[in-house]
Amino acid sequence: MAEQFQVNTEKRQETTILTPHGDIDMGVSPQFREALRTAQESHPRRLVVNMGGVGYMDSSGLATLVEAMKLTRGDGTRLVLCALSDRVKAIFEIARLEKYFTITGDLDAAVQA
């Protein structure tokens, strides 16, 4: 059963790390979008979304990340996604969007990307 969705935020110098936990679908993507927008309000140099706690994501989550990509590009923030599960990675590939995002294998690589 899907756990309750939540997003944790952590700041490390000029990097903000968002860590969503739980499935991302139409029901929770507004909460995910709000967390991304709030994080972007402080215009960090780097915004890392650690997807290690997301076991499932649909196109509403993908749309939220595309929106965040456009928002951060306009602000000069580097958006980095990391620790995608195979299932989440698959949806990026189906939508052929993986080439538009900076994606790293783990958080350590993401904060240096």
Added chain:
Amino acid sequence: MTDHHVQHAGDDPGESAPDLTLHMRSSPRLLAGAREMVASLARRLGFDEVSACQVALAVDEALANVIRHGYERREDGPIDMLVWLLAPEGEPSAPPTGLKVVIEDQGRQVDPGLIKGRDLDDIRPGGLGVHIIREVMDEVRYEKRDAGGMRLTLVKRGGAVKDGGSPASDPPAEAAHGRGSVHG
């Protein structure tokens, strides 16, 4: 009080009864339960984890489109999800290895010819649901229902891994790259 059953009068005479039927409301909170039920069925039919997740994803996207477009985000619209277990083609008495999922609603009707995935080169939020559904399922068919609303038929075959092959390695269905259409 809203009746959460889709009216079936006049639909598909002669169609065998589904193996499983789920009546639900058009609430995003119910998506997880619906997709996880389908994923669980797919795994038991022999789908590998990626393929089972793809079927669940297609069902999730289809239901989300009904909520978003058919009912314009109203949460009390009836949706029926009907599931048939499919035997391998040409082997009707063999154990089932595939799934047919039919999703019916009583929401806004749309010309099926206008339901297309958007151009993937147009990088923007939204509009990916129909593309994803067509990409991961073997058959996808939208129809207007005589009794009102829409019917979407999804088929995924070949759950069981045979002779070293995997359903996950099947070539993807042709993607629809439409323009000026209803996107999901």
